[in-house]
Amino acid sequence: MSLTPFARVDESTGSERASRRPRRLGRFVLPTYSWLVIAYLVFPIAVMIVYSFNRVISGLQLVSFAWNGFTFQWYEQWRSIPGLTSAFWLSIRLALVSTVIATALGTLLAIALVRYRGSKFRGKGGIEQILFLNIAAPEIVMGASLLGIFVTFNIARGFLTLVLAHVMFSIAYVTVTVRARLAGFDVSLEEASYDLGASPLGTFRLVTLPLIMPGVLAGALMAFALSIDDFVTSNFVSGSSVPFPVWVYGASRVGTPPQVFVFGTVIFSVGIVFALLSLGLSKKRA
Amino acid sequence: MDEGRYARRIQYEMTDGQVNTVNHSDGPTGDAGTDGAKVNVRLEHVTKTFDDVPAVDDLNLKINEGEFFSLLGPSGCGKTTTLRMIGGFEEPTSGRIMLGGRDVTYMAPYHRDVNTVFQSYALFPHLDVFENIAFGLRRRKVDKAEVRRRVGAILEVVDLPDFERRRVNQLSGGQQQRIALARALVNEPKLLLLDEPMSALDAKLRHQMQIELKSIQSRVGITFLYVTHDQEEAMTMSDRLVVMRQGRIEGIGSPKDVYDNPSTEFVATFLGASNLLTGEVARRDGSVTTIDLTNGSTLSVPTSRLPDQLTSTTVKVGVRPEKISIVAANATVGPNQNSLRGRVRVSTFTGVGNQYLVEMASGADITVYAQNIGEELAPRSGDEVLLSWPVEHTFAVRPMESGLSGEESES
Numbered sequence A: 001m002s003l004t005p006f007a008r009v010d011e012s013t014g015s016e017r018a019s020r021r022p023r024r025l026g027r028f029v030l031p032t033y034s035w036l037v038i039a040y041l042v043f044p045i046a047v048m049i050v051y052s053f054n055r056v057i058s059g060l061q062l063v064s065f066a067w068n069g070f071t072f073q074w075y076e077q078w079r080s081i082p083g084l085t086s087a088f089w090l091s092i093r094l095a096l097v098s099t100v101i102a103t104a105l106g107t108l109l110a111i112a113l114v115r116y117r118g119s120k121f122r123g124k125g126g127i128e129q130i131l132f133l134n135i136a137a138p139e140i141v142m143g144a145s146l147l148g149i150f151v152t153f154n155i156a157r158g159f160l161t162l163v164l165a166h167v168m169f170s171i172a173y174v175t176v177t178v179r180a181r182l183a184g185f186d187v188s189l190e191e192a193s194y195d196l197g198a199s200p201l202g203t204f205r206l207v208t209l210p211l212i213m214p215g216v217l218a219g220a221l222m223a224f225a226l227s228i229d230d231f232v233t234s235n236f237v238s239g240s241s242v243p244f245p246v247w248v249y250g251a252s253r254v255g256t257p258p259q260v261f262v263f264g265t266v267i268f269s270v271g272i273v274f275a276l277l278s279l280g281l282s283k284k285r286a
Numbered sequence B: 001m002d003e004g005r006y007a008r009r010i011q012y013e014m015t016d017g018q019v020n021t022v023n024h025s026d027g028p029t030g031d032a033g034t035d036g037a038k039v040n041v042r043l044e045h046v047t048k049t050f051d052d053v054p055a056v057d058d059l060n061l062k063i064n065e066g067e068f069f070s071l072l073g074p075s076g077c078g079k080t081t082t083l084r085m086i087g088g089f090e091e092p093t094s095g096r097i098m099l100g101g102r103d104v105t106y107m108a109p110y111h112r113d114v115n116t117v118f119q120s121y122a123l124f125p126h127l128d129v130f131e132n133i134a135f136g137l138r139r140r141k142v143d144k145a146e147v148r149r150r151v152g153a154i155l156e157v158v159d160l161p162d163f164e165r166r167r168v169n170q171l172s173g174g175q176q177q178r179i180a181l182a183r184a185l186v187n188e189p190k191l192l193l194l195d196e197p198m199s200a201l202d203a204k205l206r207h208q209m210q211i212e213l214k215s216i217q218s219r220v221g222i223t224f225l226y227v228t229h230d231q232e233e234a235m236t237m238s239d240r241l242v243v244m245r246q247g248r249i250e251g252i253g254s255p256k257d258v259y260d261n262p263s264t265e266f267v268a269t270f271l272g273a274s275n276l277l278t279g280e281v282a283r284r285d286g287s288v289t290t291i292d293l294t295n296g297s298t299l300s301v302p303t304s305r306l307p308d309q310l311t312s313t314t315v316k317v318g319v320r321p322e323k324i325s326i327v328a329a330n331a332t333v334g335p336n337q338n339s340l341r342g343r344v345r346v347s348t349f350t351g352v353g354n355q356y357l358v359e360m361a362s363g364a365d366i367t368v369y370a371q372n373i374g375e376e377l378a379p380r381s382g383d384e385v386l387l388s389w390p391v392e393h394t395f396a397v398r399p400m401e402s403g404l405s406g407e408e409s410e411s
């Protein structure tokens, strides 16, 4: 019998041998399972993309799910439905504005939550609870109560109330994302920056922000994604300014114009690009 | 070089009235340690407690301008905390910190003309080596060409030329440490705080850096406050040093003073090795005090080397191992010599000499280092010998209060 270390490991550790079999099985099960999950997740998106290229042969220009042949017609005529186009631009503006505000507020909140405790930050526990509640609470409840507030205080519903609502539900996500990034942050880096003569503001700009930037961007992306396709809250507080999801919902009761799929596809593609960019960035920074 | 520094000082004065560094009489050669030297750092009754546990306890310290001053002490004795308070990263619980005659106790770190080499390096991971080193210069709006020149020059000093565009997380620990050193040195501050700046370097590099540090110091007259675990480093580099223990100063002075005449039992054992024997003060004859050891022998100690305030007559008499001569048991001892009899228990050849463990009648061991200079007598284990050393090399310290002794882990 050989006495090489390898031989001994094989003999003495039964668990080593036991783990062999599942691994061989895993070679087959795991990929199958993964692909099934991926297919499940991607299917609706694929339908949207594919049918944005579908020809329409009936008189009304509405989506039908019979394949009638390939066309770029809907991409060429993407602006032909005035209500849809303005809803789309409203959603873009809304998402941009609310993302900027939510990211700024959420990032600062995250820094405060990580940095200060005890007597320096009373009510920190309460804020953390509220963040959690904000994420966990059903959106329909928040939408309804927001509407109640706006009506009570006689605030006209429109772009302003939309922004307020979207910032409100995005902040928590930004904060949680940025806080995760800050958890491993070495405070002595900021001390080194002060030591070398940088003011607190300079230190934030030159050291803190660049280092947490991947987290901030991820948070911003999240806020943007949440805002651009929010229906529930927006439906309550939109009033006469109708954002894209609310418009689509209204239209779908009559029939969905194919341009909806075009916008959906464009939003999705842009989202993918940003997600990949942020992934690449956080890998580079890590 | 020195003129550049002088000009820069004046420039600080113009651009930032807050900086307390303006000192026009700042001579190019800071004559370290002399009596007339200016005090650069002064700690007055500085105490820092963390959750009621004192990390630094009523520290009083004056460091002269241009001095190379070291802090020595076991892990956790408060060295880093002391540096952090001087650097401005920690506020003292009580007491006052003066830099160049100005109270900076609560001044923000970015307003102090102090730079720090952090124990954890704290290099900016999102910047390359060049930008890390240039960070401080950029904050002072030093012009681009000058930044290039000085960063290049300091990289030569730390022996890392051509590293400018490397990312810091691609560097080894020792390289990172040298960049941290360069990043602080390049600013040529009034006071440089160094927290074990060479712990990750190998012996050769460390020696090379020690020489560089000393030469930079004499060139630009920076005051160095240096924390190290390496006693030899502290003794060879320092003009003066303190030994700290549990947040307090146990001994202060030039390396020779502290070594030859340790003020406490802790210093005697922490800094180098000491043989310590317990005894009672018997009588004082002018400049010499006689002490009866518990093992029955009698030793003489210069009265000036007795601890200042003796609370009891019990003291510990000490002598450094290299001060002892080891001679045959029947040899005669000259005047002004202390002597003890014993039997060699262990004899170890170390190349540069021999180390002996000599057992007294009481059972206690005495360590002796004898230089390898070809003496005829090289006692072997079991030999009866006589140990002798001059009275002036004998010191006495107060015994460490029981309960406090031996709880630190020496590192």
Ligand SMILES: Nc1ncnc2c1ncn2[C@@H]1O[C@H](COP(=O)(O)OP(=O)(O)OP(=O)(O)O)[C@@H](O)[C@H]1O
Pocket: B050, B051, B054, B055, B073, B074, B075, B076, B077, B078, B079, B080, B081, B082, B119
């Ligand atoms: N932020 C802090 N909170 C609580 N206790 C602290 C803090 N910083 C330091 N201490 C405590 O203060 C004491 C002194 O710490 P310090 O870091 O100054 O030691 P040190 O002499 O630098 O040790 P080392 O040689 O290991 O670096 C230690 O007991 C440490 O646990």
Ligand SMILES: [Mg+2]
Pocket: B079, B080, B081, B119, B195
């Ligand atoms: Mg330390």
